Amino acid sequence: MPLKRNVSYWEGLKYKGGGPMWAWILHRLSGLGILLFVGLHVLASFLTAQFGSDAGITINIIYESWAFQIIVYFSILFHAVNGLRVILLDFWPALLEYEREAVWAEWFVIVPVFGLATYIIITKAFGG
Amino acid sequence: MQARRIPKILSFESIMWLFMRISGLAMYVFALTGLTIALIMGARTQMDMGTLLRWTFFPIGTHVTSSDILVLEQWINPFWTIMQYLTIVFATMHGTNGLRMVLEDYMDAGWGVHVLRGLLLIIWLFMLLVAFNLIQTTGAV
Numbered sequence: 001m002p003l004k005r006n007v008s009y010w011e012g013l014k015y016k017g018g019g020p021m022w023a024w025i026l027h028r029l030s031g032l033g034i035l036l037f038v039g040l041h042v043l044a045s046f047l048t049a050q051f052g053s054d055a056g057i058t059i060n061i062i063y064e065s066w067a068f069q070i071i072v073y074f075s076i077l078f079h080a081v082n083g084l085r086v087i088l089l090d091f092w093p094a095l096l097e098y099e100r101e102a103v104w105a106e107w108f109v110i111v112p113v114f115g116l117a118t119y120i121i122i123t124k125a126f127g128g
Numbered sequence: 129m130q131a132r133r134i135p136k137i138l139s140f141e142s143i144m145w146l147f148m149r150i151s152g153l154a155m156y157v158f159a160l161t162g163l164t165i166a167l168i169m170g171a172r173t174q175m176d177m178g179t180l181l182r183w184t185f186f187p188i189g190t191h192v193t194s195s196d197i198l199v200l201e202q203w204i205n206p207f208w209t210i211m212q213y214l215t216i217v218f219a220t221m222h223g224t225n226g227l228r229m230v231l232e233d234y235m236d237a238g239w240g241v242h243v244l245r246g247l248l249l250i251i252w253l254f255m256l257l258v259a260f261n262l263i264q265t266t267g268a269v
Binding site for chain 1: 255
Protein backbone atom coordinates (compact mmCIF):
# COMPACT_ATOMS: atom_id res chain seq x y z
CA MET A 1 0.00 0.00 0.00
CA PRO A 2 1.69 3.20 -1.07
CA LEU A 3 2.19 5.52 1.84
CA LYS A 4 2.88 9.24 2.00
CA ARG A 5 5.56 9.88 4.59
CA ASN A 6 6.68 13.30 5.65
CA VAL A 7 9.67 11.89 7.50
CA SER A 8 13.21 12.12 6.18
CA TYR A 9 15.59 9.18 6.09
CA TRP A 10 17.65 10.52 9.01
CA GLU A 11 14.56 11.25 11.07
CA GLY A 12 13.47 7.68 10.45
CA LEU A 13 16.76 6.31 11.71
CA LYS A 14 16.28 8.10 15.01
CA TYR A 15 13.06 6.20 15.67
CA LYS A 16 13.61 3.94 18.66
CA GLY A 17 11.33 1.04 17.83
CA GLY A 18 13.47 -1.53 19.58
CA GLY A 19 13.11 -5.29 19.03
CA PRO A 20 9.95 -5.33 16.89
CA MET A 21 11.39 -2.59 14.62
CA TRP A 22 14.56 -4.54 14.01
CA ALA A 23 12.52 -7.70 13.48
CA TRP A 24 10.53 -5.83 10.83
CA ILE A 25 13.71 -4.60 9.10
CA LEU A 26 15.34 -8.03 9.24
CA HIS A 27 12.15 -9.68 7.98
CA ARG A 28 12.20 -7.48 4.88
CA LEU A 29 15.93 -7.85 4.28
CA SER A 30 15.87 -11.62 4.76
CA GLY A 31 12.78 -11.90 2.56
CA LEU A 32 14.43 -10.01 -0.28
CA GLY A 33 17.58 -12.08 0.24
CA ILE A 34 15.70 -15.36 0.00
CA LEU A 35 13.88 -14.17 -3.13
CA LEU A 36 17.20 -13.31 -4.77
CA PHE A 37 18.83 -16.53 -3.61
CA VAL A 38 16.03 -18.88 -4.67
CA GLY A 39 15.27 -16.94 -7.86
CA LEU A 40 18.88 -17.08 -9.08
CA HIS A 41 19.14 -20.73 -8.10
CA VAL A 42 16.02 -21.75 -10.02
CA LEU A 43 17.03 -19.63 -13.02
CA ALA A 44 20.54 -21.12 -13.04
CA SER A 45 19.17 -24.67 -12.80
CA PHE A 46 16.85 -23.93 -15.70
CA LEU A 47 19.67 -22.52 -17.84
CA THR A 48 21.85 -25.52 -17.04
CA ALA A 49 19.13 -28.09 -17.68
CA GLN A 50 17.82 -26.49 -20.88
CA PHE A 51 20.82 -24.88 -22.53
CA GLY A 52 23.82 -26.56 -20.90
CA SER A 53 24.93 -23.21 -19.54
CA ASP A 54 27.68 -22.93 -16.92
CA ALA A 55 25.61 -20.49 -14.88
CA GLY A 56 24.48 -23.25 -12.53
CA ILE A 57 28.04 -24.27 -11.74
CA THR A 58 29.16 -20.69 -11.17
CA ILE A 59 26.25 -20.03 -8.85
CA ASN A 60 26.72 -23.33 -7.03
CA ILE A 61 30.34 -22.44 -6.24
CA ILE A 62 29.13 -19.26 -4.55
CA TYR A 63 26.21 -20.99 -2.85
CA GLU A 64 28.35 -23.79 -1.45
CA SER A 65 30.82 -21.45 0.27
CA TRP A 66 30.51 -21.53 4.07
CA ALA A 67 30.00 -17.76 4.46
CA PHE A 68 27.12 -17.74 1.99
CA GLN A 69 25.52 -20.77 3.64
CA ILE A 70 25.59 -19.04 7.02
CA ILE A 71 23.91 -15.93 5.61
CA VAL A 72 21.26 -17.93 3.74
CA TYR A 73 20.62 -20.13 6.75
CA PHE A 74 20.17 -17.12 9.01
CA SER A 75 17.85 -15.43 6.50
CA ILE A 76 15.59 -18.45 6.13
CA LEU A 77 15.55 -19.31 9.84
CA PHE A 78 14.84 -15.73 10.88
CA HIS A 79 12.19 -15.22 8.21
CA ALA A 80 10.44 -18.46 9.19
CA VAL A 81 10.47 -17.90 12.96
CA ASN A 82 9.64 -14.20 12.72
CA GLY A 83 6.91 -14.98 10.21
CA LEU A 84 5.34 -17.43 12.64
CA ARG A 85 5.45 -14.73 15.34
CA VAL A 86 3.73 -12.27 12.99
CA ILE A 87 1.03 -14.82 12.10
CA LEU A 88 0.37 -15.71 15.75
CA LEU A 89 0.11 -12.08 16.88
CA ASP A 90 -2.02 -11.08 13.87
CA PHE A 91 -4.52 -13.86 14.39
CA TRP A 92 -4.65 -13.35 18.17
CA PRO A 93 -4.38 -9.55 18.48
CA ALA A 94 -4.82 -9.77 22.26
CA LEU A 95 -1.25 -11.09 22.36
CA LEU A 96 0.04 -7.87 20.76
CA GLU A 97 0.43 -6.49 24.27
CA TYR A 98 3.35 -8.89 24.63
CA GLU A 99 4.94 -8.13 21.24
CA ARG A 100 8.34 -7.21 22.69
CA GLU A 101 8.41 -10.35 24.78
CA ALA A 102 7.42 -12.35 21.70
CA VAL A 103 10.40 -10.93 19.82
CA TRP A 104 12.67 -11.93 22.68
CA ALA A 105 11.16 -15.43 22.71
CA GLU A 106 11.85 -15.59 18.99
CA TRP A 107 15.56 -14.94 19.52
CA PHE A 108 15.65 -17.63 22.22
CA VAL A 109 14.56 -20.06 19.50
CA ILE A 110 16.74 -18.68 16.71
CA VAL A 111 20.06 -18.31 18.53
CA PRO A 112 20.53 -21.96 19.62
CA VAL A 113 19.26 -23.42 16.33
CA PHE A 114 21.35 -20.99 14.28
CA GLY A 115 24.40 -21.37 16.53
CA LEU A 116 24.44 -25.15 16.36
CA ALA A 117 24.25 -25.31 12.57
CA THR A 118 26.76 -22.47 12.18
CA TYR A 119 29.17 -24.34 14.45
CA ILE A 120 28.80 -27.44 12.25
CA ILE A 121 29.20 -25.45 9.01
CA ILE A 122 32.35 -23.69 10.26
CA THR A 123 34.02 -26.76 11.78
CA LYS A 124 33.33 -28.66 8.54
CA ALA A 125 34.62 -25.80 6.38
CA PHE A 126 37.90 -25.65 8.29
CA GLY A 127 38.36 -29.41 8.49
CA GLY A 128 37.43 -29.68 12.15
CA MET B 129 0.02 -0.93 21.53
CA GLN B 130 -2.98 -1.13 19.25
CA ALA B 131 -3.74 -3.98 16.89
CA ARG B 132 -3.18 -3.27 13.21
CA ARG B 133 -6.45 -2.42 11.51
CA ILE B 134 -7.54 -5.06 9.03
CA PRO B 135 -9.83 -3.82 6.24
CA LYS B 136 -13.30 -5.25 6.74
CA ILE B 137 -14.14 -5.37 3.05
CA LEU B 138 -12.47 -7.82 0.71
CA SER B 139 -9.85 -5.79 -1.12
CA PHE B 140 -6.78 -6.92 -3.05
CA GLU B 141 -4.64 -5.82 -0.11
CA SER B 142 -6.67 -7.74 2.49
CA ILE B 143 -6.74 -10.89 0.38
CA MET B 144 -2.97 -10.73 -0.06
CA TRP B 145 -2.57 -10.07 3.67
CA LEU B 146 -4.43 -13.29 4.39
CA PHE B 147 -2.59 -15.13 1.62
CA MET B 148 0.82 -14.20 3.06
CA ARG B 149 -0.12 -15.78 6.38
CA ILE B 150 -1.72 -18.90 4.91
CA SER B 151 1.16 -19.51 2.49
CA GLY B 152 3.63 -18.94 5.32
CA LEU B 153 1.94 -21.65 7.38
CA ALA B 154 1.70 -23.88 4.30
CA MET B 155 5.44 -23.61 3.75
CA TYR B 156 5.97 -24.66 7.38
CA VAL B 157 3.93 -27.78 6.61
CA PHE B 158 5.88 -28.53 3.40
CA ALA B 159 9.27 -27.91 5.02
CA LEU B 160 8.57 -29.96 8.13
CA THR B 161 7.10 -32.85 6.11
CA GLY B 162 10.08 -32.86 3.76
CA LEU B 163 12.58 -32.47 6.58
CA THR B 164 11.09 -35.31 8.61
CA ILE B 165 11.19 -37.77 5.73
CA ALA B 166 14.62 -36.55 4.54
CA LEU B 167 15.94 -37.16 8.07
CA ILE B 168 14.45 -40.64 8.12
CA MET B 169 16.05 -41.35 4.74
CA GLY B 170 19.34 -39.69 5.65
CA ALA B 171 19.71 -41.66 8.84
CA ARG B 172 20.50 -44.75 6.75
CA THR B 173 23.18 -43.17 4.62
CA GLN B 174 24.85 -40.46 6.73
CA MET B 175 23.39 -37.76 4.49
CA ASP B 176 25.23 -34.43 4.66
CA MET B 177 23.49 -31.14 5.29
CA GLY B 178 23.43 -29.92 1.68
CA THR B 179 21.83 -33.14 0.51
CA LEU B 180 19.38 -33.05 3.36
CA LEU B 181 18.25 -29.56 2.36
CA ARG B 182 18.01 -30.41 -1.35
CA TRP B 183 15.80 -33.35 -0.47
CA THR B 184 13.78 -31.43 2.05
CA PHE B 185 12.78 -28.53 -0.15
CA PHE B 186 12.86 -29.70 -3.71
CA PRO B 187 13.57 -33.37 -4.53
CA ILE B 188 13.69 -33.02 -8.32
CA GLY B 189 15.84 -35.20 -10.55
CA THR B 190 19.00 -33.07 -10.63
CA HIS B 191 18.91 -32.61 -6.88
CA VAL B 192 18.50 -36.30 -6.20
CA THR B 193 21.11 -37.57 -8.65
CA SER B 194 23.73 -35.19 -7.27
CA SER B 195 23.43 -36.95 -3.94
CA ASP B 196 24.70 -40.47 -3.33
CA ILE B 197 21.48 -41.82 -1.89
CA LEU B 198 20.82 -45.42 -2.81
CA VAL B 199 17.25 -45.72 -1.66
CA LEU B 200 15.20 -43.62 -4.07
CA GLU B 201 11.88 -45.46 -4.08
CA GLN B 202 10.40 -43.41 -1.27
CA TRP B 203 10.77 -40.28 -3.36
CA ILE B 204 9.52 -41.69 -6.66
CA ASN B 205 5.80 -41.14 -6.30
CA PRO B 206 3.20 -38.51 -7.20
CA PHE B 207 3.07 -37.26 -3.62
CA TRP B 208 6.44 -35.52 -3.93
CA THR B 209 5.62 -34.19 -7.39
CA ILE B 210 2.44 -32.60 -6.03
CA MET B 211 4.41 -31.27 -3.04
CA GLN B 212 6.88 -29.64 -5.41
CA TYR B 213 4.15 -27.95 -7.44
CA LEU B 214 2.48 -26.69 -4.27
CA THR B 215 5.80 -25.49 -2.86
CA ILE B 216 6.58 -23.60 -6.07
CA VAL B 217 3.15 -21.97 -6.33
CA PHE B 218 3.06 -20.87 -2.69
CA ALA B 219 6.73 -19.84 -2.51
CA THR B 220 6.76 -17.80 -5.73
CA MET B 221 3.47 -16.06 -4.88
CA HIS B 222 4.67 -15.36 -1.34
CA GLY B 223 7.98 -14.02 -2.63
CA THR B 224 6.55 -11.91 -5.46
CA ASN B 225 3.91 -10.39 -3.24
CA GLY B 226 6.53 -9.69 -0.58
CA LEU B 227 8.62 -7.86 -3.15
CA ARG B 228 5.53 -5.94 -4.26
CA MET B 229 4.76 -4.91 -0.67
CA VAL B 230 8.32 -3.71 -0.04
CA LEU B 231 8.56 -1.78 -3.33
CA GLU B 232 5.11 -0.18 -3.03
CA ASP B 233 6.02 1.08 0.43
CA TYR B 234 8.61 3.28 -1.24
CA MET B 235 6.39 4.42 -4.12
CA ASP B 236 3.76 7.11 -4.44
CA ALA B 237 0.27 6.02 -5.42
CA GLY B 238 -0.29 6.43 -9.15
CA TRP B 239 0.25 4.76 -12.47
CA GLY B 240 3.72 3.56 -11.39
CA VAL B 241 2.10 1.09 -9.00
CA HIS B 242 0.14 -0.46 -11.87
CA VAL B 243 3.26 -0.73 -14.04
CA LEU B 244 5.08 -2.39 -11.14
CA ARG B 245 2.24 -4.86 -10.56
CA GLY B 246 2.18 -5.71 -14.25
CA LEU B 247 5.94 -6.31 -14.30
CA LEU B 248 5.81 -8.43 -11.13
CA LEU B 249 2.94 -10.48 -12.60
CA ILE B 250 5.05 -11.22 -15.68
CA ILE B 251 8.10 -12.08 -13.54
CA TRP B 252 5.94 -14.33 -11.35
CA LEU B 253 4.46 -16.18 -14.35
CA PHE B 254 7.97 -16.57 -15.82
CA MET B 255 9.26 -18.02 -12.54
CA LEU B 256 6.30 -20.41 -12.41
CA LEU B 257 6.94 -21.61 -15.96
CA VAL B 258 10.67 -22.06 -15.36
CA ALA B 259 10.09 -24.01 -12.16
CA PHE B 260 7.31 -26.15 -13.68
CA ASN B 261 9.64 -26.88 -16.58
CA LEU B 262 12.33 -28.02 -14.13
CA ILE B 263 9.91 -30.31 -12.35
CA GLN B 264 8.67 -31.74 -15.65
CA THR B 265 12.02 -32.26 -17.40
CA THR B 266 14.33 -33.22 -14.57
CA GLY B 267 11.58 -34.82 -12.55
CA ALA B 268 12.77 -38.38 -12.74
CA VAL B 269 11.23 -38.43 -9.30
